Amino acid sequence: xxxxxxxxxxxxxxxxxxxxxxxxxxxxxxxxxxxxxxxxxxxxxxxxxxxxxxxxxxxxxxxxxxxxxxxxxxxxxxxxxxxxxxxxxxxxxxxxxxxxxxxxxxxxxxxxxxxxxxxxxxxxxxxxxxxxxxxxxxxxxxxxxxxxxxxxxxxxxxxxxxxxxxxxxxxxxxxxxxxxxxxxxxxxxxxxxxxxxxxxxxxxxxxxxxxxxxxxxxxxxxxxxxxxxxxxxxxxxxxxxxxxxxxxxxxxxxxxxxxxxxxxxxxxxxxxxxxxxxxxxxxxxxxxxxxxxxxxxxxxxxxxxxxxxxxxxxxxxxxxxxxxxxxxxxxxxxxxxxxxxxxxxxxxxxxxxxxxxxxxxxxxxxxxxxxxxxxxxxxxxxxxxxxxxxxxxxxxxxxxxxxxxxxxxxxxxxxxxxxxxxxxxxxxxxxxxxxxxxxxxxxxxxxxxxxxxxxxxxxxxxxxxxxxxxxxxxxxxxxxxxxxxxxxxxxxxxxxxxxxxxxxxxxxxxxxxxxxxxxxxxxxxxxxxxxxxxxxxxxxxxxxxxxxxxxxxxxxxxxxxxxxxxxxxxxxxxxxxxxxxxxxxxxxxxxxxxxxxxxxxxxxxxxxxxxxxxxxxxxxxxxxxxxxxxxxxxxxxxxxxxxxxxxxxxxxxxxxxxxxxxxxxxxxxxxxxxxxxxxxxxxxxxxxxxxxxxxxxxxxxxxxxxx
Numbered sequence: 001x002x003x004x005x006x007x008x009x010x011x012x013x014x015x016x017x018x019x020x021x022x023x024x025x026x027x028x029x030x031x032x033x034x035x036x037x038x039x040x041x042x043x044x045x046x047x048x049x050x051x052x053x054x055x056x057x058x059x060x061x062x063x064x065x066x067x068x069x070x071x072x073x074x075x076x077x078x079x080x081x082x083x084x085x086x087x088x089x090x091x092x093x094x095x096x097x098x099x100x101x102x103x104x105x106x107x108x109x110x111x112x113x114x115x116x117x118x119x120x121x122x123x124x125x126x127x128x129x130x131x132x133x134x135x136x137x138x139x140x141x142x143x144x145x146x147x148x149x150x151x152x153x154x155x156x157x158x159x160x161x162x163x164x165x166x167x168x169x170x171x172x173x174x175x176x177x178x179x180x181x182x183x184x185x186x187x188x189x190x191x192x193x194x195x196x197x198x199x200x201x202x203x204x205x206x207x208x209x210x211x212x213x214x215x216x217x218x219x220x221x222x223x224x225x226x227x228x229x230x231x232x233x234x235x236x237x238x239x240x241x242x243x244x245x246x247x248x249x250x251x252x253x254x255x256x257x258x259x260x261x262x263x264x265x266x267x268x269x270x271x272x273x274x275x276x277x278x279x280x281x282x283x284x285x286x287x288x289x290x291x292x293x294x295x296x297x298x299x300x301x302x303x304x305x306x307x308x309x310x311x312x313x314x315x316x317x318x319x320x321x322x323x324x325x326x327x328x329x330x331x332x333x334x335x336x337x338x339x340x341x342x343x344x345x346x347x348x349x350x351x352x353x354x355x356x357x358x359x360x361x362x363x364x365x366x367x368x369x370x371x372x373x374x375x376x377x378x379x380x381x382x383x384x385x386x387x388x389x390x391x392x393x394x395x396x397x398x399x400x401x402x403x404x405x406x407x408x409x410x411x412x413x414x415x416x417x418x419x420x421x422x423x424x425x426x427x428x429x430x431x432x433x434x435x436x437x438x439x440x441x442x443x444x445x446x447x448x449x450x451x452x453x454x455x456x457x458x459x460x461x462x463x464x465x466x467x468x469x470x471x472x473x474x475x476x477x478x479x480x481x482x483x484x485x486x487x488x489x490x491x492x493x494x495x496x497x498x499x500x501x502x503x504x505x506x507x508x509x510x511x512x513x514x515x516x517x518x519x520x521x522x523x524x525x526x527x528x529x530x531x532x533x534x535x536x537x538x539x540x541x542x543x544x545x546x547x548x549x550x551x552x553x554x555x556x557x558x559x560x561x562x563x564x565x566x567x568x569x570x571x572x573x574x575x576x577x578x579x580x581x582x583x584x585x586x587x588x589x590x591x592x593x594x595x596x597x598x599x600x601x602x603x604x605x606x607x608x609x610x611x612x613x614x615x616x617x618x619x620x621x622x623x624x625x626x627x628x629x630x631x632x633x634x635x636x637x638x639x640x641x642x643x644x645x646x647x648x649x650x651x652x653x654x655x656x657x658x659x660x661x662x663x664x665x666x667x668x669x670x671x672x673x674x675x676x677x678x679x680x681x682x683x684x685x686x687x688x689x690x691x692x693x694x695x696x697x698x699x700x701x702x703x704x705x706x707x
Contacts, residue, residue, distance in 0.1 A: 077707025114140025164678025268604020
């Protein structure tokens, strides 16, 4: 047996271990199931772990959790780490500010609250609590999922769910009275809602009642209904969706006068159809865009549709259509594609507002529509900051803009449109205050590297000022790479700055599959090209090592959800490259993912294992199917939650069991399944803190950081 520990400063490096030191995990008995898929025999040793409520699985999970708790509890410095992370959480959170008439609405979590509280604020800056989820559950597990104020701000429709399930129930609150009305509508997960101009009701999306559709279809068949306040929701009229595909995902937009109802039917993250209807006439929905391989986002106004699209414009452009003459031949280009990516458009009064991004820098262009292209203004966001959300009223003169950076928490400003060119100051702002000032302590720098196929990929490095990497600096590499989602600067000190406080480096990589550089970048990391994402991530790790930032023994990787798939793929394709991994709420079995929860919605992004060509791609990288017995895998902590309604916990269970059995080394393979929690949305402060203490104590220990 050889076991040599070299201690240098705060770094303790494990040079070699005895293979006999493999942890004594709770037993995971394989019960192989054989499938023949497209002529390929596939063995699944842990199919039995898919059924989470089966007594044997409940017992196995309890033993795994106990083993993980015991392992983590022995790690040094946990209390000091908890105190530091607890202070980081004191910054709270702040949503975008939404104006309605003479008031604004926003959600804010103060330092010690578990959940954000919804407030209404008048013009004198006096605010009143509208909804406080913290009063609804002592453990903080009831959360406010979404909210939609009526046009005059007198009422607000909102959704509550519990235990992170995201299975919202819609209610309507009278703002002045501070009480709910009689309207209660269940099955309104991720609701899209458009109020009628007079506030007498709304159009909204709802899922079917269990038993009304075949078993397993309750997570699909999202449809559009019309509700009049005071009516029984069971009598609500079905407006859109009858006889459509079960996986269709409608999203709503309504013109300010209530005439034009637009339904965006999402078909994945690379295309959608658009239908519209004149609600003043007894007509059927008409097709604006259908079966076109591109994205279209329509902002309906009383006399025009403003259309943001990447059709023949990967970085997006703006077209304008007359809803009374909607034929494609009649569309006119309002804003051409540019070298920047057009993230969002809003029409505020007479202004078209375009939120742009170039690399990781963002800004807004304004155009007075009545004066044409000769009347333009712009707002430049300070370098290193990102626009995270915007809000407005259609007939207003203010654009509310939320920004943040890696070092600064959320700030919301109300921008006076028409005054940008004149240099007039912004209207009131809302600002979170961080209990820790990071700007004077931390450096943020942008680098780039070359991936396997020659593609240049950007990466952000965050570290303490004055740090000089020595080739063994503890480093955590974070990525996502999918679903057209861009990793832009965001204030999340627990995730991005913890390693820096211990003398390490945080590396955030903008992988293909994201939306950082438009649709071309997204498409280069989806379906048959998904391996590009993993190649980019592996190349990022190799760059950090070759450039002497770190080495294999001091490099960890981290990702959640699709990013959990990324991490699982990385450790199975290059187990030699990483010391440790955090694999959060991951997808791991890519041959069965579409059979669970809302997995079918992701087929346009990943492909379907039911199709021979797509099966071949999925089988080639599916992490669960790449595990090789006798391989020494990195230390890995899988995190998941019992109420996750997006990614089934079975992925983490099966992968943890298989890796524990297959790995030959002493590095721990741990599973952490949390009760009364879901995919992450609405997780209370207390549970956030507990999870981050476990994650970072695991990482600091594996990276040799002595606390």
